[in-house]
Amino acid sequence: MGEESKVVLHGMWSSAYVKRVELALKIKGIPFDYVEEDLRNKSPLLLKYNPVHKKVPILVHNGKPVCESLVILEYIDETWPNEPQFLPKESYLRAKVRFWAAYIQQVQDSIAQLFNANKEEVGKALAEVHEKLRTLEDGVKDLYFPEGIPDHIQSEKLGMLDAMMVALLGAFKAQDDISGVKIIDPAKNPPVFSWVQALYRLPVVKETIPPHDKLVGFLQYLKQIGFKVPTSNPVHSLN
Template identity: 45%
Template structure:
């Protein structure tokens, strides 16, 4: 019976997308096996499971692979009714959550450009990132008009967006501040986003899932050096 419900998550520790799926599995109480991938030396199994994008996360349920983090989250909601639902039942609200979750991933990709560029290119990436963060702030006002309340240490009714906010911004904020001197989530420019992430970082399950600060700083430095070296090669 256990074999019929086998779940394997292929991820890498620094991936916000894999982190989001991992936290969601834990929140839903789904037992799973975790396989750490080296994205600089991808395993034949990862390439077989995700031949299109060749990326993590990949969720394998009963031998069937599901790829793309937001697709995986929807699959989890439809498959496992235990634990919190990650998307609202109302079709309109679901569409809004899908849109803003996807947009947050877009903002994170822009933030990646800040890490991997220098000079004018980096200045442009920083400007674009903050412009997108301002748009995100306005969009979230309709979904979280009073911020996220997590006094009970649990998720609110915006679970998908909470997971994306935590994984894309909460886990990287301090590292980016130390490495680049950039406060990505500014309490004055984006107060709602700042208050949401601050509240999320107080949820025990999320706090426990954060990567060690020193490890994240070391990775950001390595990632930047590797990207800049590749750009000049």
């Protein structure tokens, strides 16, 4: 790859936001270098490339940084228009996918709240997550799965919502072990459960998700030190 098409991803191994970008690059077949950042000791490059939020992921393309995971996904789709297209061509459908991508982000925030909740709050927080997942199921059914959720999803057909789901539920699957609650419950959200299962069967997804035991250990450590899992609301972020 020539210097003129150099892609570098600055990330952190357990970050769901980073994972969705990593997955998008792999699905599109874009070669990239990866730089692991220590978020407790941010590198001068991280601060230079993302002086506003000082967060990862950051995609650096030919020396130019792009920040914010959803913005990065769209940038990738526009810059490398090969299949799969993450967003549909038709503008109304694009708007709908963007809407539900933002909604999945909100679900992710609710799941983070669940991890942060104390024993008394957990039941209510979990019910809220399941309710939001039901809303998501209803919303994406016609758009994404007019014929129902298939057992098998091809990686050449993955879209933006798949990337969001993998990152959201993949990383947080380990939270079931920490919070002692079932976030993706086949009894409560059968379509979401099937969707995630189908995504997990893809080798590209398997190789992107952090190792389960490592993630569980990391989340346990964070819980011990009273760390609040970041949400897209800056109030709850690592700072």
